Amino acid sequence: MADNITPEPSNWNERVEYLRGLAQIVSDEGLTLLELEGQGWKVTLRGANPQLVAAPEALIAAPSFAYSTTSAPVASAAAAPKAEENLVPVESPMVGVFYRSPSPADPPFVEVGDRVEVGQTIGLVEAMKVFNEITAESGGIVAKINVESGQLVETGAPLIMLRR
Numbered sequence: 001m002a003d004n005i006t007p008e009p010s011n012w013n014e015r016v017e018y019l020r021g022l023a024q025i026v027s028d029e030g031l032t033l034l035e036l037e038g039q040g041w042k043v044t045l046r047g048a049n050p051q052l053v054a055a056p057e058a059l060i061a062a063p064s065f066a067y068s069t070t071s072a073p074v075a076s077a078a079a080a081p082k083a084e085e086n087l088v089p090v091e092s093p094m095v096g097v098f099y100r101s102p103s104p105a106d107p108p109f110v111e112v113g114d115r116v117e118v119g120q121t122i123g124l125v126e127a128m129k130v131f132n133e134i135t136a137e138s139g140g141i142v143a144k145i146n147v148e149s150g151q152l153v154e155t156g157a158p159l160i161m162l163r164r
Contacts, residue, residue, distance in 0.1 A: 004094045012085045016130070028094040028154050046110055081117040090116075090136050091160035096127035098134075098159060108149075109162065122160055125153065140164045 072087050092098065100108040100123050109123050116136045122132045140162030 013071075013125065018127050019130060019160055023094055023096070023130075026128075040135040084162045087161045088140060088164060089146075090122055090134065090160045090162060092125055092134065092153040092155060092159055093115045094125055094127050095154050096132070096152070098147045098149065098151050098153045099124040099126065100145070100147075104149075109147075110142050112142050112145060116140055116142060121156055123147075134159060136162065138162065138164070 024100050059099055090104055100110075102109075102124065108123075110116060110120075116122060117139050118137065120139075121133045121135055121144075123134045126132075142160055143163040144161040145159075146161065147157065153159065
């Protein structure tokens with residue numbers, strides 16, 4: 001195993017996919033803890049299925065961003081607001097921490113009343129130190145923002161509601 005864990009550019013996509021796979025395992029298995037170590041690399045996944053342990057060959061060093069997160073309730077699909085006519089949710093595709101803006105100093109991607117087009121970024125979900133853009137799959141006017149910056153979200157949690 002190489003001492004340098006920074007991936008070669010040709011391996012970058014493969015390693016990002018590996019991390020996405022780990023994030024999916026955490027989500028699918030309802031895990032509550034993921035521990036990572038350096039050098040020989042040890043990964044410990046704990047939660048609903050504590051006997052599940054994975055030891056990857058190597059992980060990438062992800063950039064860190066200065067977000068201050070405080071303990072906040074978890075937004076889940078089960079806590080979804082009642083469906084109103086002509087309202088379409090933009091849901092989180094993964095478990096992670098939701099951010100409404102690219103950095104604390106920047107304005108939010110969207111506000112209530114904004115027009116959103118298909119493919120427009122509405123926020124970010126940080127999963128395993130990777131910031132994933134969340135885009136609208138349909139267009140409309142932002143009617144409600146269900147999740148605040150720094151809040152943990154589950155897969156399928158409605159982040160915003162769009163009025164068609």
